[in-house]
Amino acid sequence: MKRTRFVSSFLSVMLAAAMLGGCGGQATNSSGGETAAGGDNAGSGASGEIHAKIGVVSFLSGSGAAYGEAQKAGLELALEELNAANQGKLKIELIFEDSGGKKESAINAVNKLINQDNVVAIIGPTLSSEMFAAAPVANEAETPIFGISTTAEGINDIGEYVFRNSLPESIAIPTAMKKAVEKLNIKSAAFMYAANDDFSVSGFETMKKTAEELGLENKGELTFAIGDVDFSAQLTKIKQLNPDALLISGLYKEGSMIVQKARELGIQSTIIGGNGFNNPQVFAIAGEAAEGLIVATPFSPERQDEKVQAFVKAFEAKYGKQPDQFAAQAYDALYIMSQSLLKAGEADRNKLRDALAELKDFNGVSGKLSFDENRNPIGEAVVVVAKGGKYVPFE
Ligand code: 1QQ
Secondary structure (H helix, E strand, O other): OOOOHHHHHHHHHHHHHHHHOOOOOOOOOOOOOOOOOOOOOOHHHOOOOEEEEEEEEEOOOOOOHHHHHHHHHHHHHHHHHHHHHOOOOEEEEEEEEEOOOOHHHHHHHHHHHHHOOOOOEEEOOOOHHHHHHHHHHHHHOOOOEEEOOOOOOOHHHHOOOEEEOOOOHHHHHHHHHHHHHHHOOOOEEEEEEEOOOHHHHHHHHHHHHHHHHOOOEEEEEEEEOOOOOOOHHHHHHHHHHOOOEEEEEOOHHHHHHHHHHHHHOOOOOEEEEOHHHOOOHHHHHHHHHHOOOEEEEOOOOOOOOHHHHHHHHHHHHHHOOOOOHHHHHHHHHHHHHHHHHHHHOOOOHHHHHHHHHOOOOEEEOOEEEEEOOOOOEEOOOEEEEEEOOEEEEOO
16 A cells, blocks of 8 residues: 555655755755746746646657557647746646657656756656656656547556546447447447556446446457557458457557458448547548447537637648547646646645646537546547548437
8 A cells, every 4th residue: 555645745855955956856846946047037937837748659650650640739739828828826837758659668758857857747658558667756756647549447546646637448338338228229348458568458347347237148259469550350250250240449540451351351330439439540541441439428529619629720820731539639638737736726746636636617629527526537538430531420
């Protein structure tokens, strides 16, 4: 069991005091500081302005880099807007680390951000598997770590410094499956999932449980691995099983290749995917085969909401393309950090943690957000279907 927070806070304060001669570690509130700049106490260094360094661990290279790119784009847009709006009150600095989707790299990045860069909080890492590996490090160091795409069950059980605004698959998947079963004549299901990825396994378990609850006949469960490129053996079997629905839990690269191959082999089943499919790379990889694919997401750029449309417009102006769910959740996360830092009154890890825990009815582009007692988001998913190269509401 973890030490009580009071004891460990006390110990880290003592340690910081011993190491830094009484100067607070990550607290970089510039009031009273930065006097060396030739008496310049106006502008961004003005007295009272909070300076907060936030680390970001993201999947920026390799087979899932489109997730990380979307996250970085969402964060940088929010950073620009927030630093302009918060002038004189709060200045946020982001420090990006590329984990390449690997657990070991995520752990190293978290250690570096906490011990070397003295960040007040960490956003990311991208994958649940990375979060399971790296969040215990942040939690032990009493540094808030905030998932923006981690949707597996059990993420927040790591500890009280772990948060996420990414809607868990246990909410998103049942929403998609119920709607599909209601609208299409689905009576049976088969499953394919990546057995070497925590998120994909967790998503599969939710899919299987939901299918049981919906009374669907289970026609079979087949696995693949992240990194695989040939899925013909599994899909030949799926074709024989002929399920009404094929449920796929995986990341976009392998998931989209499966969708493409399934249609190539003439599989007619309705395909329902998990969170991994919420990226436009699905259309680049699967092409026309993506048509009809059903997914649930908390974000749709089509939503006729003033805030959502303003975000879509600003994103398109900056990047020349529409934001996806990963960009939207990243964008919201930085707004949540900003609001919570202003509430905390200084860039202090424990004060920020407490402010985050109190978040209620945050009105973001990926919906309204409050946390439950386990710091999980309470939110709703919309169900979308692939049509003409993009996702549109499934009505
Ligand atoms: C997780 C996910 C992935 C799809 C994130 C990219 O939801 O790993 O939890």
